[in-house]
Amino acid sequence: MTVRIGVIGTGMIGEEHSRRISQQLTGGEITAVTDVNQEQAQTMVDRLSLDAKVYDNGLELIQAEHVDAVMVTSWGPTHEEYVLAAIQAGKYVFCEKPLATTAQGCRNIIDAEIEAGKRRVQVGFMRRYDSGYQLMKEAIEANRLGEPLMIHAAHRNPTVPERYVTPMAIHDTLIHELDTFRWLLNDDYATAQVIFPRKTRHAHGKVEDPQIILLETTQGVRIDVEVFVNCQYGYDIQCDVVGEEGIAHLPEPQSLTLRQAGQRSNEILQDWKKRFGEAFDVELQAFIDGAASDTVGGPSSWDGYAAAIASDACVKAQESGQIEKIEMPERPAFYA
Amino acid sequence: MTVRIGVIGTGMIGEEHSRRISQQLTGGEITAVTDVNQEQAQTMVDRLSLDAKVYDNGLELIQAEHVDAVMVTSWGPTHEEYVLAAIQAGKYVFCEKPLATTAQGCRNIIDAEIEAGKRRVQVGFMRRYDSGYQLMKEAIEANRLGEPLMIHAAHRNPTVPERYVTPMAIHDTLIHELDTFRWLLNDDYATAQVIFPRKTRHAHGKVEDPQIILLETTQGVRIDVEVFVNCQYGYDIQCDVVGEEGIAHLPEPQSLTLRQAGQRSNEILQDWKKRFGEAFDVELQAFIDGAASDTVGGPSSWDGYAAAIASDACVKAQESGQIEKIEMPERPAFYA
Amino acid sequence: MTVRIGVIGTGMIGEEHSRRISQQLTGGEITAVTDVNQEQAQTMVDRLSLDAKVYDNGLELIQAEHVDAVMVTSWGPTHEEYVLAAIQAGKYVFCEKPLATTAQGCRNIIDAEIEAGKRRVQVGFMRRYDSGYQLMKEAIEANRLGEPLMIHAAHRNPTVPERYVTPMAIHDTLIHELDTFRWLLNDDYATAQVIFPRKTRHAHGKVEDPQIILLETTQGVRIDVEVFVNCQYGYDIQCDVVGEEGIAHLPEPQSLTLRQAGQRSNEILQDWKKRFGEAFDVELQAFIDGAASDTVGGPSSWDGYAAAIASDACVKAQESGQIEKIEMPERPAFYA
Amino acid sequence: MTVRIGVIGTGMIGEEHSRRISQQLTGGEITAVTDVNQEQAQTMVDRLSLDAKVYDNGLELIQAEHVDAVMVTSWGPTHEEYVLAAIQAGKYVFCEKPLATTAQGCRNIIDAEIEAGKRRVQVGFMRRYDSGYQLMKEAIEANRLGEPLMIHAAHRNPTVPERYVTPMAIHDTLIHELDTFRWLLNDDYATAQVIFPRKTRHAHGKVEDPQIILLETTQGVRIDVEVFVNCQYGYDIQCDVVGEEGIAHLPEPQSLTLRQAGQRSNEILQDWKKRFGEAFDVELQAFIDGAASDTVGGPSSWDGYAAAIASDACVKAQESGQIEKIEMPERPAFYA
Numbered sequence A, B, C, D: 001m002t003v004r005i006g007v008i009g010t011g012m013i014g015e016e017h018s019r020r021i022s023q024q025l026t027g028g029e030i031t032a033v034t035d036v037n038q039e040q041a042q043t044m045v046d047r048l049s050l051d052a053k054v055y056d057n058g059l060e061l062i063q064a065e066h067v068d069a070v071m072v073t074s075w076g077p078t079h080e081e082y083v084l085a086a087i088q089a090g091k092y093v094f095c096e097k098p099l100a101t102t103a104q105g106c107r108n109i110i111d112a113e114i115e116a117g118k119r120r121v122q123v124g125f126m127r128r129y130d131s132g133y134q135l136m137k138e139a140i141e142a143n144r145l146g147e148p149l150m151i152h153a154a155h156r157n158p159t160v161p162e163r164y165v166t167p168m169a170i171h172d173t174l175i176h177e178l179d180t181f182r183w184l185l186n187d188d189y190a191t192a193q194v195i196f197p198r199k200t201r202h203a204h205g206k207v208e209d210p211q212i213i214l215l216e217t218t219q220g221v222r223i224d225v226e227v228f229v230n231c232q233y234g235y236d237i238q239c240d241v242v243g244e245e246g247i248a249h250l251p252e253p254q255s256l257t258l259r260q261a262g263q264r265s266n267e268i269l270q271d272w273k274k275r276f277g278e279a280f281d282v283e284l285q286a287f288i289d290g291a292a293s294d295t296v297g298g299p300s301s302w303d304g305y306a307a308a309i310a311s312d313a314c315v316k317a318q319e320s321g322q323i324e325k326i327e328m329p330e331r332p333a334f335y336a
């Protein structure tokens, strides 16, 4: 059985995912697309040679008979509405982050999903599908490090455009770490604090850069994340988990070691899409397979909600300069 | 269009490839299978839940209407016959190495393919599809090393079974390097010499282990390959290309760096199937895509023939202790 | 001219340094020793075959005619008195950390040194003499990283004894980082904060372990140091300096890379004396050479004072859980 | 007791060693110097502020009363005469490589030393004193690799001057490996073969570059050494010892890891004097200590002789293109 997928939002990430599904992965096909910009939607259909109908809007697409599952890659503020509609239509939905732009929006989705009685949502936290993070997760679960006590991490981009402002360091950047560490540690956050080091001369006027975010989990694990989005030298994701008996370092992406011109060197990636390209493949294949077998897994609505709550606290900590509490409601048995 | 594939030979590698095609890759399906052991063929069909007919023999399978392309993963001595039959049937054929067990057998295939007037054969030299080797190839082609002058390489297995005898170090092990270096260097071999170091105490009675194979190309590039199939510590593929201005090292497979118990360590793989798992994916996807678009690429019959000629010379060098010439006939324009 | 050195304190570090001076370094000899335990002093003289007189006490030793320079490696609380006496006697003095156990004690030494009108004191902050840190210092000064913005560091010991209590994480452990980062950055500290992660099960009752110390410099550089003194796996010093255009990582100590038993591994040191063995050589040779040429350099009394002030603030931050200010008086021109 | 050393030959290496002895090491002083160019000798005395007499010639210097030990760093063809004279004068002598320019010259020294009845000669094979090679030696002796079976090595220089001709790849370059591997393996050579890869465009007309030297030991260990003296990118010494159960890689020299401008990089040395700077220190300190304690160790006349015999065979193999036998006479008990 081929899973017929409707795509809402044909921007860069929507097209990337559509290309994956139609050309690289197995078991899925794009049968419907829509975008606020219908021309762009049609252009993508043409460019990828899809046999797909272009819809007027997302809600119609979700209802369409020849759509088994929905992929929401539209503008963030629209996510909530489409995910809710998909749940009500009884269709699996892959939603790029954020699940909703507010914690309340996420909560609405959770309530709807619980009421509908079946998990329908997979949130696009692709790092869980990265082979390097999976090795870390395995090492932790196999107790090779002892109990985790600390995480030291960094999320660096070469540059960001003018429109990237201070809170986006949380919403757009840290959001990945916020999900990943909950998953790695099987834990929730208790507090957040944000520190602003001396600002780099390469940052635009409206963004504090770099930032250091300090997180505490309910188990007392302490996490520091450097977010540095104008680091110039490359796209670089670092993560060390320090446990009672040992430390695991996230593997560097594969690269050639060259000896040349007085240097032994390895190239550092510049583009996040390359860094997590395989993770996107695995993530979307998992969604297709889940839809095909009628049981979707991976990051749930609850995980999207938790990330939203943590994000909100981090932004508050950016503003207050204080240690902010993060209060997660109890996890419903539905998401156990 | 889905490429309907018939599989001849359902042993370990045949089943691995069938699993890939049916569960992981896109655009192909297994519609026919056969094996000298028909029960085994049926078992595979069941295990992979294939919708495939089990044939009495390979020749029938090749003729079958619902077979667009053929995968030959049977016992080596049968390859030639099946590949020839596929060519005559006008069907694309993926043939695991060796293309044929003799250079003459390969030549027969070449003659048939040229006569038929169209490239039909892709030989299973998967290393060309390995991302690490591809980075090396790119670095060489981009002239980042200057002209290549030497290759230092190693092919190590933890252990081999009793049936692995001295010439298999060439036919089963070095064969991969023989193809890979022709491709990396865009060159052919001129001479071969084999050196037997002190034998490891871990080798069985019928195998000289380790061996060092020295190759010279027509351009004068010198290659040394350590083949060490009872190295105990792991499956380890090393390759350094030394050029006029720099050196490239084949990347190590991804692994977690751990600090633990007085060691900073990375796991070394034990299993060659894991080492080249992604390369197998890319290789078979390329075959499916090639069959679908009616133009197959990758390692050709000519490459299989060249590997066979070089293998024969290396085995002769094992026996003679001398430097043996490798004489490649001129490459037909057909394979340019 | 050979510098005749008197040693006050013949414990472990005193004997190590005396062995260096008498057997490894050039230009110095041990001519006088003393210890509260005179037998121990005599034992060291015998063990190292020194031609040295054993004195009743440090003050007598300092006055002795055949003592050109003094090395203070006695119990911390005695340092101040001996250093002051050496200054008054017009003799160069190498003082192991701490310069004094209180900031006021350090200040007394500074006042005396300024009054005496000549730099006499070299404080035993040996990391400045470590070849790895020197490479970092050079890279920073050569502006290869751009302006430094952050330092991420770790100071890990396999285990500590029962007598190691929470404030010792500052006084005995972090003290090295406190000096090193002032020197690396050419900057002073402005604030300190201490975070206590979940405690490792391997720590004794009276020590919080690990700890994370957050420092801010007057230039806004942000530093996080993990102090983890029961990390089990080894003695491990990590330091990354993050600048506006790049990052430098402190080199790992030299070790053999082994491929063996499924692992590619490097040994991690267990013993801090090995980690900084060469730095001790360079440090003490610098002191001898300085004394011989009548102009001592390296970490000064002012640096000892600055480390004491920062230490006090860190201990206060351990106790308060708050961000504590670090107020350095203006640096006298004498120490410019 | 200070060892009073007379230096014969004040060229680059003679001055480097003299600087070490007079400024860095302990227990020795330069009291006499000579050179065919007496002005150069005087210049060195002045530059290093030595309290040393300049002699007319080496033989006078060797006889001088105030010379306890001799350092021969003159032009190679003069070594034999000076070493013989030192032996006859009953003085310890450190002789830079080569011990003599012919195997017979080395033999003459051996005969004289045996007749004199006491080991007097330390040959300047400094790699045995390199901390990296010592780690390898320890790993081998501790049986961490099992029995050694192969060595893969490389000796690369960025460039060489016009006067460097083909046999110098053996006499000046490989000579270090020839000694080092005998010492690492505790074994002697049985055969040599030389292979000339395609020549680099960066080599001058009179030198084949690169070269690959294949050695076989009496125990059957097989060694391949790439000598590449115009490799452009740096001075780079590589050595892998492959044993029955594992492999040891010579550590890379210490360097900073930088992340910068799209690269993760480490500097590669350009200058061999930096690569083995610490080894020179340890080597010369060992000589001084040996002279002081009346028992010199390290590389002996026998080792110099063995290196000469192996060198001769390698040069013969360069010329013949054949596998050449290396016949070592039996080692006298005197050198056991």
Ligand SMILES: [Mg+2]
Pocket (backbone or CB within 6 Å): A096, A097, A124, A125, A126
């Ligand atoms: Mg995503």
Ligand SMILES: [Mg+2]
Pocket (backbone or CB within 6 Å): B096, B097, B124, B125, B126
């Ligand atoms: Mg294959």
Ligand SMILES: [Mg+2]
Pocket (backbone or CB within 6 Å): C096, C097, C124, C125, C126
């Ligand atoms: Mg110290």
Ligand SMILES: [Mg+2]
Pocket (backbone or CB within 6 Å): D096, D097, D124, D125, D126
């Ligand atoms: Mg030497």
